Amino acid sequence: MGDDLFEIGGERLGSRLFTGTGKYGDDAVIPDVCAASGSEVITVALRRVDFQAATGNVMEHIPKTMRLLPNTSGARTADEAVRIARLAKAMGCGNWIKIEVIADNNHLLPDGYATVRATGILAAEGFVVLPYVNADLYVARDLVSAGAAAVMPLGAPIGTNRGLQTKEMIRILIEEIDLPIIVDAGLGRPSHACEAMEMGADGVLVNTAIATAADPVSMARAFGEAVRAGRRGFLAGHGAQRLKADASSPLTGFLEGDGS
Amino acid sequence: MMQVIINGKPEEVSTGVTLLELIETRILDPSRVVAELNREIVPGDRFANTVLSEGDRLELLQFVGGG
Numbered sequence: 001m002g003d004d005l006f007e008i009g010g011e012r013l014g015s016r017l018f019t020g021t022g023k024y025g026d027d028a029v030i031p032d033v034c035a036a037s038g039s040e041v042i043t044v045a046l047r048r049v050d051f052q053a054a055t056g057n058v059m060e061h062i063p064k065t066m067r068l069l070p071n072t073s074g075a076r077t078a079d080e081a082v083r084i085a086r087l088a089k090a091m092g093c094g095n096w097i098k099i100e101v102i103a104d105n106n107h108l109l110p111d112g113y114a115t116v117r118a119t120g121i122l123a124a125e126g127f128v129v130l131p132y133v134n135a136d137l138y139v140a141r142d143l144v145s146a147g148a149a150a151v152m153p154l155g156a157p158i159g160t161n162r163g164l165q166t167k168e169m170i171r172i173l174i175e176e177i178d179l180p181i182i183v184d185a186g187l188g189r190p191s192h193a194c195e196a197m198e199m200g201a202d203g204v205l206v207n208t209a210i211a212t213a214a215d216p217v218s219m220a221r222a223f224g225e226a227v228r229a230g231r232r233g234f235l236a237g238h239g240a241q242r243l244k245a246d247a248s249s250p251l252t253g254f255l256e257g258d259g260s
Numbered sequence: 261m262m263q264v265i266i267n268g269k270p271e272e273v274s275t276g277v278t279l280l281e282l283i284e285t286r287i288l289d290p291s292r293v294v295a296e297l298n299r300e301i302v303p304g305d306r307f308a309n310t311v312l313s314e315g316d317r318l319e320l321l322q323f324v325g326g327g
Contacts, residue, residue, distance in 0.1 A: 020327030027325060045326025048267040048319065049288060057292055058325045071326055087321055090294045090301045158327070185327075207327030 004235060006202060008041075008180060009096065009128030009149045011067070015040045016197065017227045018069065018182065019220065020207025021058050023159075029216050030061040037220035038228075041067045043098060043207065045074070046088050069130065071098040078117035085122050097122060098152070098184075099131040108158045112139035116146050123147030132184050135169035140177045151177055152184035152205065155196065159208045161188025164195055174200045190219075190226035197230025198238070262314040273312060280307040283320070294321045 006013045019039040021030060034042065042062055062068070070088035075081035078101060085097040099122070101114040115131045116139060123129050128149045133139050135153035143151050153170050156162040163186060164170065174181050180202035187193050193204045206223050213219035261272045273282060279302060283290050295302040295310075296319040302310050312318065 021325040022327040024325060043327055044323040046294070046321050047324045049286075049293065049322050051267075051286055057289070057322060059292055059323055068323075070323065073326055086301060087294050087296060088323075090303060091323065092291075092304065093323075205327070 004231065006180070008130070011128075013040050013067075013203075014038070015224070015227070016203035016231055017193070017224055018043065018184075018203060018205040019210060020205065021062065022207050023211040024216065025211075027056065027058050027061045030058075031063055032217045033210060033220040034063050034066060036217045036224065037210070038224040039220075040065070041069050041096075043069045043071050043205070045071050046084055046091075047074070067096065068093040069096045069098050071100045071132075072118070073100045073102070075099075075101050075118075076103040077101065078114040078121070081114070081118040082121050085118070085127060086125075089127070095126060096128045096130065099129060110134060110154070112136055112142075115139070116142040119143055119148050120146035123149075130182065135166040135173055137169075137172055137176060140173050140179075144177060144179055148179060150180040150182050150202070152182045154185040155183045155192065156186025156188075158185045160186050161209055161212075162186055163188055163192040167195075167199070170196070170201065171199055190222040193223055194226040194230035194233075197227050198233045200234050203227075262312075264312055264314070264316045264318055266318045267320060275314075277312050278308060279310040279312065279318075282312065282318075283307060288320070288322075292322055295319065296321070 015038045017037055017039045018041040020043040072081040072084040075084055081099050081101050099115050099118050101111045102108050110133050112133050115133055119129045119131050130150045130152055131143050131148050132152045140151045156165040182203040183196040183201050184205035187206050188209045196204050210216050210219045262275045298317050
């Protein structure tokens with residue numbers, strides 16, 4: 001694992017787990033979540049300042065060592081995503097951006113066409129673009145052409161904690177797409193993240209499952225361990241599956257039964 | 261006084277107020293805010309010499325928790 005390189009946008013990362021900052025009961029737990037998970041990349045969203053609600057700023061709780069990955073949540077079109085991305089970059093926290101274009105409030109499924117368009121515009125401007133998309137081969141190929149730095153297919157709809165519902169399609173992306181595949185959304189348990197990594201995903205992004213756990217810090221540690229275990233399992237190469245039993249102990253040299 | 265639109269709401273502000281003054285009177289940390297004036301992004305180092313005018317549309321945004 002020591003030389004198991006994981007690079008995004010020319011930057012070497014030590015952890016294949018990306019985390020988020022949404023849904024925490026108390027943002028003050030975020031530093032401990034970061035430390036426990038081992039994560040080096042964390043997402044934030046951009047919103048209008050609410051002058052009525054004098055809330056604390058989430059940035060106070062994000063360790064300075066974390067690489068910030070702002071998302072374009074709230075964008076319903078490619079142009080809105082581009083606008084949000086440029087504003088996020090103006091914050092001075094780097095040029096990484098997670099493209100999220102969602103025009104369906106029921107299922108929160110990403111619009112692949114708009115995402116490809118926004119990716120092309122922003123990659124040409126020098127952004128490191130990580131698009132959040134359905135696990136769709138054609139969209140993923142278009143993202144490669146558009147200059148994406150990774151492809152982030154959903155495991156299940158956002159916030160559902162239902163695991164790898166799109167497993168077969170993600171498997172195809174892992175096989176066919178020559179970019180890091182980071183499974184983003186829907187992973188609810190450490191085993192889900194482990195499963196994605198065992199399949200050969202390059203990373204996972206987990207927010208809800210950690211933030212809404214009874215003990216977010218402990219859950220963050222569990223996800224960190226699961227991601228490392230899954231990756232190690234993938235690199236180790238799985239034994240073949242068989243339909244029929246195949247004894248793992250010798251079938252010779254048994255003790256004779258009494259009186260037989 | 262003059263009227264400007266801040267985050268979609270009409271607001272009365274002092275005539276000739278700068279973006280930096282406006283941000284600081286609202287007890288915001290200028291380094292944690294991004295500003296878009298009439299759809300143009302204003303870089304942080306230009307807050308101090310950006311003077312607001314009657315009818316300006318200003319968006320002030322910040323990072324919040326998200327996934």
